[in-house]
Amino acid sequence: MNKQTFAFMDEDAKKEIRRSLLKAVALPGYTVPFASREMPVARGWGTGGLQITLSIILEQDVLKVIDQGCDGSVNAVNMRGFITSVTGVESVTETSRSTIIQTRHRIPEQELTEDHILVFQVPYPEVLTTVEPDTAQQKRMHGDGDYSKLWVLLYEDTSQFGDSRISNRYPVQVDGHYVMDPSPIPKYDIPRMDNSPALQLFGAGREKRIYAIPPYTEVKPLKFDDREFKVESFGNICCERCGASGVFFDEVRIGSDKHFFCSDTEFCDGNRGEEHVS
C-alpha cells in the first residue's frame, strides 16, 4: 500500500486502456467503451485524458499539460503536478520538446509532428447525444451511418441564424466514416486535426469511452456543400504581447477596453523569445 505503482494505476488497468486505445486507433472515430477508473480528481475534470496519459506514459516521455491553451492554468498545473508526482517524468511547457501533450479545449498553435501524442480530455464523447439521448439508438445510427438528425439540426440552425449555433465540439467525420465529437475545441482548431502527423487520443472518463484519430487521417467538419466552414475570425487583430496574428485569441476586457492575447501562452512566450513561466 505504501509503494505506489508507476503512473498510479495498476498494470492490468493500464493494459486494458492500452488495448482499448489500439482498437480505437484501428477504427478511427469509433468510441470504444473502457472500464474507466476512479481517479483522485473529480469526474469531469479530465479523468479520461488522465487515464490515457497514465497508461501510455514512459519514463523517457516529456510531458506538457495545457488547459484552454495555457500551461499555467489551475487545472493544467494540478494535472501536471499529479502526473509528474506518480511518474517522475520531466514536464515542460515547450510544445517542441514534449512527447505527450494532455490538453483541454485547445490544440497547440505550433505544428505537431510524428513524435507528438495529443491526449484530449473529453466531456462528451457521443456526438449524437444532443439529438438522440438513447444509447442503443445511437449505436444503431452509427452502424447505419445515419447522421440525419445532426444534418437536420445543422439545417434548422442555418436557416434561422445563417450558420450552425455550435461554437465548439463541432461534429466531424473521420476517414469518411464515423462522425465524432472532437472534444470542446473551437472551430479554429478543427482544420488542424485534419491529416495531422501526431496521434490524437480522446478520453472521456465519466462517459467511459476512448476514441482516436491516427496520424495522417482525414477529419472533415459536417457541412453542407454550398456552405463554407467558417472558423472564428479575429480580423486584423494582433496579440498585444507578442504581435502574432492569425492565431486563436483570448479576449480580455479591462474596463470598457478590449484586449487580445494569444490563447496558447507558450506560443506567445516563444514569439517573445521568453522562457515560459507557469
Next chain:
Amino acid sequence: MSYVAIKGGSEAIRSSKTFFRDMIHHAEGIGDKELQKGLIFSCDRIMGEGGLYSEKLAAEAIRRTGGDLLEAAFYMRAHRSTCRRVGDAETLNCGSMRLLRRISSAFKDIEGGQILGPSCDYVIRLFHGNLQEEEDNSLKVDSMTGPLPSAVDSMRLRDQVIVLPNHEDSPHDVSRSFPLPPYTRSSLMQVMSRGETGAMLAFAYTSMRGYGDVHPTIGDLRIGYIEVKFTHPFTGKKVKVGEIRVTACESIGSFNRDPGDGKLRLSTGFGFCLGFNETKAIAMSILDMAMHHKGYSVGGVDIASNPEIIIHHVDGIESMGFTNHFKLPHYVTFQADLHVLERAKEMTDE
C-alpha cells in the same frame, strides 16, 4: 397454527428508539464547534435544505441524526414550524457580498479578479501520498474582498443578455401557500433554494447528459457573507440583523431570439442557497435556465425544463418522507392487492 397479533406497539417503539440512541450515542461527544466549523459543509447543506439559518441548530440536528443529512434537514424544517414569521427582510443584493471565493469560467479577466478562495477543487483525493502535505503557507481564510458586481453585469450593460419578464409585484412565499401552475419564477426559485442537493444535481445532470441540452458556462460563482437587513417593527428603521453564509451562481447558456424584440441574446440562469454549497447553486442555475429558456437548446426530451416535474420532485424532505412511508404497515392494501390478483387469475384461467 399460531396467531400473531401486531400489538404491543408502544413497547416496541420505546425499544426501537433506545436502540437508535444507543447506535449514535457517540455523537453526543461531538461539540458544537467541531460540527459548525469542522463539518461546515454538512451544516450548510442542512441549513439550506431545511430553509432555516441557524448554525447552532444545524449542529444539534447532525448530533441527533447520527449525520443522516436528510433527517437533519428534516429537524430544521420541523423546527421552522415553531418559529413565528416576523416579516420580510430587505432583498439581498449578491453584489454586496463579502467574498471568500469568486470565479468565472466565462471570462478570463474580470473586475476584482478571479478569487480561488477555499476550495477542494484542486485537492488530489488520496488517503496516502505526499500531495496533500504541501507546506503550510499560513494563509488565513478570513481574508475577504468585495463588494463586487457579477461578472455577467458587463454583458447585461451591453444588452447581450435576455432579461426575463417579471410579472410579480412581490415574491410568492412557498412556505405559506404551495404555488399553482403556471409557476412563477419566484416560487420555482424558492422551492429549488430549499431543494435537496442530490435531487437538484440529478435533475440538472439530465439536461447536460442527454435529456435536454443545457451546457452552461459559469459567469459568476461566489461564496461569501452577506448582511441581512430588516425594518425594525417598532422604530421603523433599517437594522442589520446579522450576516449569513451564502452561495450564488449565475450561468450563461445558449442564445436565441429574444421574444421581446426578436434580437439575438444569451440566456442566463441563477442559483442561490444558504450556506456554502456550490454544487447545488450551479445545479439550480442550470434548472432555472432550462425552465425559463425552454427551446433555446436542442435536446428533444425534457425533464429539467418542465416546471411541473421540478417543483414537485426536488424537495428532499417530501420525497424522503414518502419513500420512507413504505416502511409503514400496508397489510390491508396489500391484502386487497392479493385479492385482485387471485380474481384476475381465476378470470384468465377460465
